[in-house]
Amino acid sequence: MTTPGRPPAPFASDGGGSNLADILERVLDKGVVIAGDIRINLLDIELLTIKLRLVVASVERAEEMGIDWWRHDPALSSHARRDSLASENEELRRRLAELEERTA
């Protein structure tokens, strides 16, 4: 599949090259930031803003994507999501136990 010493054929998640989310993740957030003698100077915060707006735009555009996860999860942290799931789970268990008690 790959040959050492030579770049292997690219792996990508879809036929048309790399996933746009992967590309944006790198091109917007990573790579070298120059803040010297350049004309246009977009720093991290602005790029993050753009990224959020981009997400909003894609959400509006693709209807199936209409969830506001970035509001609850601005750091895009998996922990917050896990926590909310856990507490929701707990709540569900509690209510189930209550129901069972009543119907038993």
Add this chain to the structure above:
Amino acid sequence: MTTTPTPPLRYVYAVCRPFGGVLPEGAAGITGEPPRLLHHDGLVAVVDAVPAEEFDEGPLRARLEDLDWLSATARGHDAVVASLTAVTSPLPLRLATVCRDDSGVRRLLDEGRDRFVRALERLDGRVEWGVKVHARKEATAGPRTPAGSPSGAVGGREYLRRRLRERDGREEARRRAEAVGRELHARLSAYAEATAVHPPQDSRLTGDAEAVNVLNAAYLVPRERAEGFVALVGEVADSDGVRVELTGPWAAYSFAGIAEAAEPGTGTAGPEPSGPAPEASGAASGPGGAREGAA
């Protein structure tokens, strides 16, 4: 300098060492034309002439919020950087690094020289691989009865039990995927020269709504070890309920920033013997939270 109304600006994709080959055919950049190599004092900037109407500060800000334009530009940017990766180990610049003219590009190379050289040395012969581990939402949930479906004719209690089982199943799948991700990450980290753990991607962005991303990491791997790395990832590919996704080889986007910063943890001794380099280090270590787990 501003005698002509709108002379084209210089968009800089990457900085490289001089390399023997030429850019592959079809390495069209954001303008649709192959970019130009600007040699200067032992470094090469890969540049495009871009119209000021699009890339000057004001218009650029507006354009960056245009999803179609941003997608096309990001793809063009990455296409050039990726084609460079086939012939050398470029130092990728962030999207929308624009200079006024060629002499501005030369000044950029001069002023950043120390950083560029250090980073290029560190990244020489290395590429970045991306590995993502997803938990399938459907995993182990069993046959799913649509909520409120009359078909089962189940009582309320049974319905709740089933919902609970589904939920537990999903939790379980996620826990398993996280365990797989942790183990895989440990093995890959031992294999790679450097690692960067990025925030998980929302599955809706990647078009796979049935998966939850539990690991989104990048690894810096010498080219000659690529085969071994890919094989290592392949060993754990797609067990039940867990999907492992490999992307790359990328230019070392995720490690360019690390290389230009003070290289924390890589054993660089003390304050760097840097010359006139205070310009970008502040920006480089900005609020981007994505560098946790960097080597």
